[in-house]
Amino acid sequence: MVLSPRKLPKQGRARATCDAILEAAAHIIARSGLAAFNTNAVAERAGVSIGSLYQYFPNKDALMVALIQRQQQGQLDTLMAAAATIDPAADLQTVVRALVRAAMQHHRTDDLLATAIDHEEARLPVDDLIGHYLDQGGMLVAALLANFQDQIGPVEPQVAARTLPALVRAVTDAWANLTPPQLDTAEDEAVKAVLGYLR
Amino acid sequence: MVLSPRKLPKQGRARATCDAILEAAAHIIARSGLAAFNTNAVAERAGVSIGSLYQYFPNKDALMVALIQRQQQGQLDTLMAAAATIDPAADLQTVVRALVRAAMQHHRTDDLLATAIDHEEARLPVDDLIGHYLDQGGMLVAALLANFQDQIGPVEPQVAARTLPALVRAVTDAWANLTPPQLDTAEDEAVKAVLGYLR
Amino acid sequence: MVLSPRKLPKQGRARATCDAILEAAAHIIARSGLAAFNTNAVAERAGVSIGSLYQYFPNKDALMVALIQRQQQGQLDTLMAAAATIDPAADLQTVVRALVRAAMQHHRTDDLLATAIDHEEARLPVDDLIGHYLDQGGMLVAALLANFQDQIGPVEPQVAARTLPALVRAVTDAWANLTPPQLDTAEDEAVKAVLGYLR
Amino acid sequence: MVLSPRKLPKQGRARATCDAILEAAAHIIARSGLAAFNTNAVAERAGVSIGSLYQYFPNKDALMVALIQRQQQGQLDTLMAAAATIDPAADLQTVVRALVRAAMQHHRTDDLLATAIDHEEARLPVDDLIGHYLDQGGMLVAALLANFQDQIGPVEPQVAARTLPALVRAVTDAWANLTPPQLDTAEDEAVKAVLGYLR
């Protein structure tokens, strides 16, 4: 099955329509899960006709793949933005905290969406797509940690790119799902976990 | 909607049928994901009629809930079995390695099933069910780690019960999804991550 | 794509349902052509739910294939019935007239259905199915004409099975589409055409 | 519904566009049958926008009617060209062979297109159109056969115009669909069939 988008709208209304569809899809999954994710609901929420949705995405899975890509790109963007703000003279803990914050930004919210994307990444043939973003993210993280080779073990970029966000998510989820949620503690604990792992 | 099973047969043919249905459901999700999970397919694979499936489960979500419960129970069983084999005089690293092995047993396989259950746990009203197993697992882990209060920080049972398996899974996934997979390294790294986090 | 029927109901209600669906499909095409042939209309006219239709036929093309088979079987049945009534001592013209009558029975009516089936036979992968019926029909015709080897040329069964009904149809259509239609003449002319061709 | 073309451009770019559309329609049907014949596909293959297609044809059926007309005109042209080359002193068999060749030119190829047009002619209100071409063709054939009234029966032009091509097609198809196809034999057999019918 073809899973690539039908058109790659660079500009104007088409781009806006395409974005609205992806946004609507993300919203529906985040609110009600994969069970409520259907193309009619997406089109309606996006405020476009069902026909338009299929102009941009040849089928439902292609829409999901685009959503995965969007999510990956978003994470990479967040990571790059975080990296850009890090003081080159910062110490290891500060760097890690910045990374943790970047990762948390994407996981503290939308557990339903995050788990949905995890599942769909495992179901759909998106290895190349994921690999690409892992490479990008891994290189970035490796570069940020390169100054600290004396304090930490060797960093395998692909492994780091997978492990660190997942560690953060593991810890964050644990603290966020307590009653009451303890998000502040979550960040501290996540930093501890990452540092513990790296050393 | 009613999400509890219609019957909880403890023994005999009914129990076998019920198990066959859950086994079939798990198999289908593990093979093809949530998108392929439907009651007719489950009944067919289980070798029972669709009518029989609805004798045991009032609706599809109830079947999913039972699957979640089964998974949680399985994890707890594995953990308890692991705990039973641990030498009371073992050191921290040995205990952690035993816990890691128990956790890996459930996550190394069936990424599709594991992510599906994550998603459905977030979607369905199973907080009480999850809480129960977290309590059980948390108490067990806390007890196992009680001897090492001098080497590690304080252990919040519910948090530990959520975090440790998730940490293991994070690390395991990262190493398992390399090409080629490096499952042996995964275990060592997971132990490191857990120890790093606990200290 | 799978084009074989989902079930081959031998008996009872299922067989009746299956027949009703095929009958409805034939009726709709005969009345309004391929453009009006859709599964919802077929199910409605057959008096069954759309779900039931898909219990018996996995998709629309499979329904069409079943219709083709039904048509071929019907023609063969008609031919066999005609053959059974032929006096073994009959002369060539009498035999040919019986064959012509059998062929006309299927073509005088339902031009829309006949042309639709012609088209779909060319579109769908039904060569084996058609071949089977051509063999059967060809053998029957060859046997009927075997007594007249002195009056006619050699008869290639497959060719005869294709040619004779088509000849009949060609002539029949020509006379039937005059205004007013001249069906009586059609039969005489068709006999002439076939005899002319055989000699 | 209006089925006549919006414009009948005799020349220039518009005529070329119109031809390209009809050519594309014929190609799609010939390749994939009526099931794949849709206006968007036709426009794309013709290299024009869907809007332009609707400038020339008010709806899909009108496009089909134009295709039928094109086909009929093509056959008439072929027939006229064939007639023009016939030696006035030629004998019956030679004349018939020329007619057969003309008819075969249109039917040997594109079984899918030919059967599609047959079906659509039966579905759409094109009696007048068909009648016109039958008259033209019938007159031509009658004229060609007028010299041979002693060798053949009386020729009804409309009947002849319908019957002869259909006879040719019947015989041609039978021989062409053998494995391997025997196109050379087909022509001889078609001549025999036509002569047999005329006498």
Add this chain to the structure above:
DNA sequence: AATGAATGAGAATTCATTCAT
């Protein structure tokens, strides 16, 4: 004139669920 994005009715197909046997 030409374009092609957008529309939405409608067609194909699925699947959760019921119920007569």
Add this chain to the structure above:
DNA sequence: AATGAATGAATTCTCATTCAT
């Protein structure tokens, strides 16, 4: 208790047609 045919609402997807640019 078990069966599985039947249902039909819901879902995916198509395609004839329009219309703003």
